[in-house]
Amino acid sequence: MDIYAIFLTGLLTGGLTCMAVQGVLLTATLAQREQEGHSLLPILSFLIAKIFAYTILGFFLGLLGSFFHLSITTQVILHIAIAVFMIGTALNILQVHPLFRYFVLTPPRFLLRSIRNQTKKKDIFAPGLVGAFTIFIPCGTTQAMMALALGTGNPFSSAAILFSFTLGTVPLFFLLGFLATRLNSIFEFAFMKVAAFAIIILAVFNFNNAVSLSGSKFTLQYVWRDFACTALSVCPTDVLAQAANQPVQEATINFTPDGYFPQLITVPKSSQVKINLVNSQADGCLQAFTIPRLNIQKIVRQGTTDTISFQAPDTPQDIRFTCSMGMYDGIIRVVES
Numbered sequence: 001m002d003i004y005a006i007f008l009t010g011l012l013t014g015g016l017t018c019m020a021v022q023g024v025l026l027t028a029t030l031a032q033r034e035q036e037g038h039s040l041l042p043i044l045s046f047l048i049a050k051i052f053a054y055t056i057l058g059f060f061l062g063l064l065g066s067f068f069h070l071s072i073t074t075q076v077i078l079h080i081a082i083a084v085f086m087i088g089t090a091l092n093i094l095q096v097h098p099l100f101r102y103f104v105l106t107p108p109r110f111l112l113r114s115i116r117n118q119t120k121k122k123d124i125f126a127p128g129l130v131g132a133f134t135i136f137i138p139c140g141t142t143q144a145m146m147a148l149a150l151g152t153g154n155p156f157s158s159a160a161i162l163f164s165f166t167l168g169t170v171p172l173f174f175l176l177g178f179l180a181t182r183l184n185s186i187f188e189f190a191f192m193k194v195a196a197f198a199i200i201i202l203a204v205f206n207f208n209n210a211v212s213l214s215g216s217k218f219t220l221q222y223v224w225r226d227f228a229c230t231a232l233s234v235c236p237t238d239v240l241a242q243a244a245n246q247p248v249q250e251a252t253i254n255f256t257p258d259g260y261f262p263q264l265i266t267v268p269k270s271s272q273v274k275i276n277l278v279n280s281q282a283d284g285c286l287q288a289f290t291i292p293r294l295n296i297q298k299i300v301r302q303g304t305t306d307t308i309s310f311q312a313p314d315t316p317q318d319i320r321f322t323c324s325m326g327m328y329d330g331i332i333r334v335v336e337s
Contacts, residue, residue: 046127255286267312316336
């Protein structure tokens with residue numbers, strides 16, 4: 001998942017969808033400190049604590065996901081479940097049917113009472129505590145981002161997701177706190193629609209990642225690559241695996257920040273294949289090189305190299321390789337000898 005897209009989701013829609021609950025908490029906290037005449041410090045305290053709390057939450061969600069060494073099939077199921085949850089969240093925001101309210105996770109009532117009690121306090125730490133406590137009352141969009149973060153299985157990627165999203169919500173919350181007001185209800189509902197459709201778009205990409213991780217060629221990347229090659233004559237470089245030590249066919253795949261290179265490797269059918277994996281720059285899901293059809297997954301940390309070996313199928317076909325989240329991929333093309 002593109003961190004910049006997540007930041008834009010927070011910037012354009014996240015603040016608005018969270019305003020109904022978290023915005024009220026912020027304005028209620030500020031109301032207790034009006035007589036002090038310090039408007040910016042409590043707002044900054046609330047926002048900084050909120051960003052810090054969500055970043056830490058993201059780290060632990062990713063850590064939790066990393067404890068489970070999931071099979072490729074389980075990873076596919078997890079991505080599909082996350083996509084379904086995100087779509088259900090979006091449909092709840094759009095108020096399509098009461099059924100979709102079950103996609104919204106509600107904290108216990110005693111926890112809500114405790115958070116509201118903090119808003120009534122006048123001490124200097126109150127705004128920061130309320131900001132940190134908002135992790136217990138996430139809005140629909142935030143819950144979708146939390147599910148996405150959990151699915152990464154990487155503490156740092158997960159922390160980056162929630163940090164970027166929460167950072168994106170800051171401008172609107174700062175404006176809300178500074179003006180101590182709420183948007184017109186019609187205007188707010190219009191942006192709630194925008195938020196819902198943004199979540200649906202993210203869900204589509206997450207579902208596409210699941211399809212990619214399953215080894216299917218029916219992905220957005222494959223369709224675009226096929227279109228670019230056919231209509232625009234922009235085709236990936238085809239690298240022929242070399243017979244270094246007969247009868248082994250050998251090729252090298254480099255991990256870059258933009259994906260794997262080359263994206264197309266050709267090997268003879270029924271041959272023994274050795275692929276050198278060289279990761280000099282890539283991080284995130286790119287480190288988990290995966291060949292779903294062959295049930296192969298190799299973790300290659302940044303700055304290291306590794307190899308995989310397998311026997312090519314007996315019939316010509318395309319075998320897709322991808323990262324662990326299905327966002328970056330390529331093809332091993334099996335041809336006649």
